[in-house]
Amino acid sequence: DWTPFAFADETIASLKEQLGNDKVVLALSGGVDSSVAALLLHKAIGNNLYCVFVDNGLLRKNEFESVLESYKTLGLNVKGVDAKDQFYAALKGLTDPEKKRKAIGGKFIDIFDAEAHLIQDVKWLAQGTIYPDVIESVSVNGGPSATIKSHHNVGGLPDFMKLKVVEPLRSLFKDEVRRVGRALGLPENILGRHPFPGPGLGIRILGEVTPEKVAILQEADYIYIENLRKAGLYDKVWQAGTIFLPIQSVGVMGDERTYENVVSLRAVESVDGMTADWCHLPYELLAKISNEIINNVKGINRVVYDISSKPPATIEWE
Numbered sequence: 001d002w003t004p005f006a007f008a009d010e011t012i013a014s015l016k017e018q019l020g021n022d023k024v025v026l027a028l029s030g031g032v033d034s035s036v037a038a039l040l041l042h043k044a045i046g047n048n049l050y051c052v053f054v055d056n057g058l059l060r061k062n063e064f065e066s067v068l069e070s071y072k073t074l075g076l077n078v079k080g081v082d083a084k085d086q087f088y089a090a091l092k093g094l095t096d097p098e099k100k101r102k103a104i105g106g107k108f109i110d111i112f113d114a115e116a117h118l119i120q121d122v123k124w125l126a127q128g129t130i131y132p133d134v135i136e137s138v139s140v141n142g143g144p145s146a147t148i149k150s151h152h153n154v155g156g157l158p159d160f161m162k163l164k165v166v167e168p169l170r171s172l173f174k175d176e177v178r179r180v181g182r183a184l185g186l187p188e189n190i191l192g193r194h195p196f197p198g199p200g201l202g203i204r205i206l207g208e209v210t211p212e213k214v215a216i217l218q219e220a221d222y223i224y225i226e227n228l229r230k231a232g233l234y235d236k237v238w239q240a241g242t243i244f245l246p247i248q249s250v251g252v253m254g255d256e257r258t259y260e261n262v263v264s265l266r267a268v269e270s271v272d273g274m275t276a277d278w279c280h281l282p283y284e285l286l287a288k289i290s291n292e293i294i295n296n297v298k299g300i301n302r303v304v305y306d307i308s309s310k311p312p313a314t315i316e317w318e
């Protein structure tokens, strides 16, 4: 019988045995997987687990601060690293989605590697890889999806890091990871969070990413997500996000003609992200969100709703 408690007990015991007094470094993303992996390791080896949480400047509004606070409350040995400017510099001038992904992934490796080198005698790299990541990376390497998108959760380790890898969640599905997290006391604000791509808002701003666009998108997205929460729909939607489109459109504000940006709202229902249906959100809610965004977020004068399912569309736009 699989239970989250038995899984946690057995995993913590075997991690203790495997790791002994070794030091382990882990990158926290704010997502469920890396957080649950961190909790298991923390229970096994305490402060020999060194967590690094990087602010890549591509997270949702307030997310870095609030999640870092949660991690500290959980007792994790965590270091927050503000690397926003380095990511923005790496993204400057890039418009191709895969080049953007590579720039973000590459910058992340640089920063994480520099942080890992600050820990004396670190022996292990821990990752929150779960079973579907293992499967997907196999199919990405071997199948046609390789040309569609590169997910960089698995692999991508630079040779010079030379760390052994420990992945305590490798055999689990997402719902099992959540159950383990709940059993270990992970707070609901992390447990119930929608999936969020590693490259973050970097792939939700179509075309070139700039700090100004990030700031606009964060505000619009915040209004969207808060309204989903208030309407009691956040937990019913599998994933939601706001996309900053690379076009401007004409509008009117008072007597003035405006020529500003467009955002698209996206909400999907899914089981595992492999296929997805767009959510039939209530028109009244969409109307309220659209009004709030256009009236409150300077730089946006039009909001559209994405009614595409996967396949043939993907969940993200890039």
Ligand code: XMP
Pocket: 101, 149, 150, 151, 152, 153, 195, 196, 197, 198, 199, 239, 273, 274, 310, 313, 314, 315, 316, 317, 318
């Ligand atoms: P798509 O857009 O391919 O997305 O339908 C499926 C799921 O994967 C997430 N996604 C990513 N996650 N790095 C990630 O860690 C990426 O480059 C990436 N691209 C897409 C997406 O948010 C959705 O949950």
